[in-house]
Amino acid sequence: xxxxxxxxxxxxxxxxxxxxxxxxxxxxxxxxxxxxxxxxxxxxxxxxxxxxxxxxxxxxxxxxxxxxxxxxxxxxxxxxxxxxxxxxxxxxxxxxxxxxxxxxxxxxxxxxxxxxxxxxxxxxxxxxxxxxxxxxxxxxxxxxxxxxxxxxxxxxxxxxxxxxxxxxxxxxxxxxxxxxxxxxxxxxxxxxxxxxxxxxxxxxxxxxxxxxxxxxxxxxxxxxxxxxxxxxxxxxxxxxxxxxxxxxxxxxxxxxxxxxxxxxxxxxxxxxxxxxxxxxxxxxxxxxxxxxxxxxxxxxxxxxxxxxxxxxxxxxxxxxxxxxxxxxxxxxxxxxxxxxxxxxxxxxxxxxxxxxxxxxxxxxxxxxxxxxxxxxxxxxxxxxxxxxxxxxxxxxxxxxxxxxxxxxxxxxxxxxxx
RNA sequence: GCGACUUUGGUGAAGUGGUUAACACGUCGGAUUGUGGCUCCGAUAUGCGUGGGUUCGAUCCCCAUGAGUCGCCCCA
Numbered sequence: 183x184x185x186x187x188x189x190x191x192x193x194x195x196x197x198x199x200x201x202x203x204x205x206x207x208x209x210x211x212x213x214x215x216x217x218x219x220x221x222x223x224x225x226x227x228x229x230x231x232x233x234x235x236x237x238x239x240x241x242x243x244x245x246x247x248x249x250x251x252x253x254x255x256x257x258x259x260x261x262x263x264x265x266x267x268x269x270x271x272x273x274x275x276x277x278x279x280x281x282x283x284x285x286x287x288x289x290x291x292x293x294x295x296x297x298x299x300x301x302x303x304x305x306x307x308x309x310x311x312x313x314x315x316x317x318x319x320x321x322x323x324x325x326x327x328x329x330x331x332x333x334x335x336x337x338x339x340x341x342x343x344x345x346x347x348x349x350x351x352x353x354x355x356x357x358x359x360x361x362x363x364x365x366x367x368x369x370x371x372x373x374x375x376x377x378x379x380x381x382x383x384x385x386x387x388x389x390x391x392x393x394x395x396x397x398x399x400x401x402x403x404x405x406x407x408x409x410x411x412x413x414x415x416x417x418x419x420x421x422x423x424x425x426x427x428x429x430x431x432x433x434x435x436x437x438x439x440x441x442x443x444x445x446x447x448x449x450x451x452x453x454x455x456x457x458x459x460x461x462x463x464x465x466x467x468x469x470x471x472x473x474x475x476x477x478x479x480x481x482x483x484x485x486x487x488x489x490x491x492x493x494x495x496x497x498x499x500x501x502x503x504x505x506x507x508x509x510x511x512x513x514x515x516x517x518x519x520x521x522x523x524x525x526x527x528x529x530x531x532x533x534x535x536x537x538x539x540x541x542x543x544x545x546x547x548x549x550x551x552x553x554x555x556x557x558x559x560x561x562x563x564x565x566x567x568x569x570x571x572x573x574x575x576x577x578x579x580x581x582x583x584x585x586x587x588x589x590x591x592x593x594x595x596x597x598x599x600x
Numbered sequence: 601g602c603g604a605c606u607u608u609g610g611u612g613a614a615g616u617g618g619u620u621a622a623c624a625c626g627u628c629g630g631a632u633u634g635u636g637g638c639u640c641c642g643a644u645a646u647g648c649g650u651g652g653g654u655u656c657g658a659u660c661c662c663c664a665u666g667a668g669u670c671g672c673c674c675c676a
Contacts, residue, residue, distance in 0.1 A: 189667070241674050243602075263676085293674080297601075300669070301676085308676060375673075441675095450676095461676060488676030516634045550628085551636040566634055580636070 190304025192294070201493060201502050206289055209309050216452045218287040218311055220259050223267035225291065229257040235266030236476055237442025239382065246294040264484035265443070265484055266467070266475070267592040268312045273477045276426075277565030278315060287311045290488075301491045310465070310486035314383055317481035319419030322467055322595065323427065324327050325483045326420075329451055329463045336492065337501045338453060341462070343430065345449040346437035348385070349409055351470065358384055365389065368398050381529035388436035416446050439464070443471040447483065453495045463487035464497060510598040512554035513540035516547050516566030523570045527563060527590065534594045538563075557581055560598055 187193060194202055213220070228247050236243050248260035261267055268286055271277070277284045289309045296302060311328055313321045326345070333341055349357055357471040361384040369377060379386045387403065409417070424431050431449075439448045448466035456462070465485020472480040496502050511531055515524035523539060531538040539557055540569070541550045547564075555561040564576040574595055 186667075246674080258603090294675080296674070298668080299671090310676090318669090439675095458671065461674080464676060486676055491676060514635075517651070546629090547634055548636080553636085555636040562636075564635065566636085577637090578635070583636085585635085 187392070188304070190298040191306075192303060194448045197343060197505055198493075200505055201496075202489070203310045205336075205451060205489060205492065206309075207291060209287070209289060209332070212328065212332050212335070213287045213311065214365045216285070216311075216324065217326075218285040219311075221268060221288055222290070223264065223271050223288065225256050226260050227267055227270065229259040231266050231475070232259050232262060232313055235269065235443060235513055235583035236263065237473060239306075240441055241509070242294060242441065244489070246296050248293045248295060249425050261485065262294045263292055263441070264288050264308060265384060265471070265486070266289065268310075268484075269314070269472055269475050269477070269482070272314055273472070273475060277347040278477075278480065281315075283316045283321065285311075299459065301456055301488070301494050303490060307489040308486045309489060310484060312482060314482040315480055317469065319414075319416050319447075320423060322416075322420045322483050323423035325465065325485055326424060326431075326447075327427055327429065328343050329449075329465070329485050329487065332464065333451060333453075333492070334592050336496060338495055339490075340454060342432065342452050342454070343449065344434040344452070345406065345420070345424070345431050345447065346434050346436060346438050347409065347413055347446050348444055348448050348466070349405060349413050353408050353410040353413055355402065357405050360408060362405040363386065364402055371398060383438075385438040389438060398404060414447055420447055439466055442472065444466040445469045449485070451487075453491070456491060457489055457496075459488075461488075462491050491515070508558035509539050510559060511536055511538040511561045511593075511596075512550075512557050512559040513538060513561050513565045514547060514550040514554055515540065516564065519567050520565045520570050524565050527575065527593070529564060531563075531593065536594065536598060561596060563593065 190247075210220070210529075232243060238244070247262055250258055252258050261593060268288065272284060275284075287310065290307065291305050292308050293305050295304055298304060311325060312481050313325060330343055333580045349356060350536070362380065365372060365376070365380055365384055365387055369380070371498060373390065376387045376390050379390075383399070388399075404412075413449070421431075421433075424556045437448055437450060446467040450464040451462050452460045454460050463485055465483070467483045468480070469479075469481040472478070490505070493502070495542065513524050513528045513531070515521055519552065528538050528540050539559070541553050543581050545553075551562060560580060562578040562580055564578060566576075569587070569590070571576055575586050575590045576585060576587045577593070
């Protein structure tokens, strides 16, 4: 127990860490390119924020939140996603005050109590982007493009982008009612889960793995038939822009989002080889959320991407480069007389910005040489009594095995390039 | 939350109801005097996820529990 991290959590070890840093740097670079700025919100929030933001009745809220009372008897929840927090911060700090579109991104841990699997952890990491304050479909397109170009730029192949519109408060209820009517007639054909969904969220029946394949599904009402003019126009606008940008997308009118706040555009990017956890990024428009949380009626769009899943995908495609932990020089000290001399040499090298290491275990020279070879250093800098007396250092090129003795003051003149 | 599978050393793993738990890699040490990568030699699990039980005896059988993986669910 003491030596086990809690279920669903994972240490990111040094060899992995470099991949995370690379990924995060890529994200920051890209966001800068698109004009998004980083925001960092607290890891936990008042529970109420998520109840209102994500919506009671959603799985995330009902079954997956880490909620507890703090010592002041406040109900606190570890964020299961970051959009609600960003919106809260936007309102609290009046980021709307300067007018115009507010473009933000975040990278951080999220928490959901769920059965762990590869690509599904209880503490996981998301990178996400939110654009608040503009209803123009161009923003939807920009966000989708950012997500798509990001994943492509990592080198991922076989990505599929699916888009849909889920309507707005004006037209979705109509569609929902039609669906309910339709599926009620087919209730005998529905699977157990879908009978449950019929009341809770009939839209979900559309992407059921079991019922989705059944014949009657083709006759299910399509959302296009119910869209209001505004939503239809908006969706057309998004499609036109995506086409203009030249990215491939598929319209999937069965794509729905699990969180209540989505309106109009919904999209998802999948990487099929990940199996059940193939959704690598997902998002959409949430024009109702800001008002729901207490702000003025403000349109917004965003998406989130799962970093663990992206890393898994990169690994599957062999896109994670081998670690380069090479140093330039390895100091080898022969005998106790040279120890201080060696340590001073080590320090001098580092002060001159030369990556250097030495063995602190008091081992034989032979094993120090082995360690030098393993370290990947270009040079072994050998110092013993002779060198101490003459203020020199024996330089052995570990690639060529060539060896020479030079004044210690001249070590930084060596050519450390590999 | 449901179902299935897995669980042996630092790693990959073989294995049996009963004397020393294969093998490989890794790690450590050694093969004359201050020198690596190759080779050779030696060392390296009193232990078989954890806790019970059955048995003269269990790593191998039974029960419970933990963890991981896959699918469902959900989602990033």
